[in-house]
Amino acid sequence: MSRKLGALALALGILVGAMELKTLVTAHGKTAVIMANGVSPVPKLPLPPAN
Amino acid sequence: MGAGVCFVTCSVLRASFLKYFFLNLYVILSLFADLTRQVVLRYRGVDSLEYGHTYYYTDCLLTVALFVAVISLASRVFAELHLARYVRLVAVLLLLGTAGFSYAVVAQSTDRLATMFAVELSQNLYFVGLVLTYLLWGAVLKLQETRTRLVQMVLSLGLYFSAYAGSYALVNLAPKYEVVQYLAPILGCFLPISWAVSVMRHSEDARLTPARLVAVPR
Numbered sequence: 001m002s003r004k005l006g007a008l009a010l011a012l013g014i015l016v017g018a019m020e021l022k023t024l025v026t027a028h029g030k031t032a033v034i035m036a037n038g039v040s041p042v043p044k045l046p047l048p049p050a051n
Numbered sequence: 052m053g054a055g056v057c058f059v060t061c062s063v064l065r066a067s068f069l070k071y072f073f074l075n076l077y078v079i080l081s082l083f084a085d086l087t088r089q090v091v092l093r094y095r096g097v098d099s100l101e102y103g104h105t106y107y108y109t110d111c112l113l114t115v116a117l118f119v120a121v122i123s124l125a126s127r128v129f130a131e132l133h134l135a136r137y138v139r140l141v142a143v144l145l146l147l148g149t150a151g152f153s154y155a156v157v158a159q160s161t162d163r164l165a166t167m168f169a170v171e172l173s174q175n176l177y178f179v180g181l182v183l184t185y186l187l188w189g190a191v192l193k194l195q196e197t198r199t200r201l202v203q204m205v206l207s208l209g210l211y212f213s214a215y216a217g218s219y220a221l222v223n224l225a226p227k228y229e230v231v232q233y234l235a236p237i238l239g240c241f242l243p244i245s246w247a248v249s250v251m252r253h254s255e256d257a258r259l260t261p262a263r264l265v266a267v268p269r
């Protein structure tokens with residue numbers, strides 16, 4: 001049981017750390033996305049139209 | 052693309068395809084994704100909605116595959132401690148947590164919700180993979196892992212993730228230099244090449260020699 005709780009705590013810790021890191025890296029970015037896969041050109045982000 | 056074919060060929064030749072199945076699966080999927088993107092790009096153009104959807108959905112699929120590849124390496128590292136089951140539990144929790152968080156971020160945009168969700172999930176999972184890889188680096192050091200292939204593959208992943216984050220920072224810091232725009236495609240080749248070199252140069256039984264202890268005279 002304690003190991004399962006440990007796994008849950010670890011998963012939460014990793015998730016929080018990753019989101020903090022993402023905020024840190026992308027906060028001042030002018031380009032909206034960071035794409036890690038492939039060599040094809042990155043298309044425009046399909047943002048919903050502003051109301 | 053050639054680098055991916057090289058890695059899969061090396062894995063098959065060295066009878067390591069099934070041992071590193073998820074790494075091979077990621078590379079094969081990235082080959083198919085590249086082919087699909089090129090076909091859509093050729094017939095529809097870079098500004099088309101179809102190319103955008105193809106790109107972001109395949110990217111999401113590839114990021115999930117890369118995440119599974121990282122987890123498979125973590126399972127191998129922790130297998131000797133009989134913790135592989137808990138590694139899988141953490142992986143499922145992380146995937147569900149990241150998906151839930153991503154949905155919460157994009158839930159308000161009812162237009163193109165699926166595409167925005169794919170983009171958000173892909174990005175969030177990329178950073179989760181980055182943190183996981185660093186933790187795996189720490190575990191490899193702490194457990195004094197000596198399996199050469201495994202160590203080199205984990206190191207390659209860490210370098211790949213770090214280099215991508217670095218290239219993203221460079222693109223933002225120096226957008227006027229065209230050279231930085233080619234960094235990402237170059238880095239895309241790095242991972243399969245380094246894995247291929249690792250598979251070709253070392254056998255599964257190869258071990259790293261631990262650093263010798265220094266005798267301190269008293």
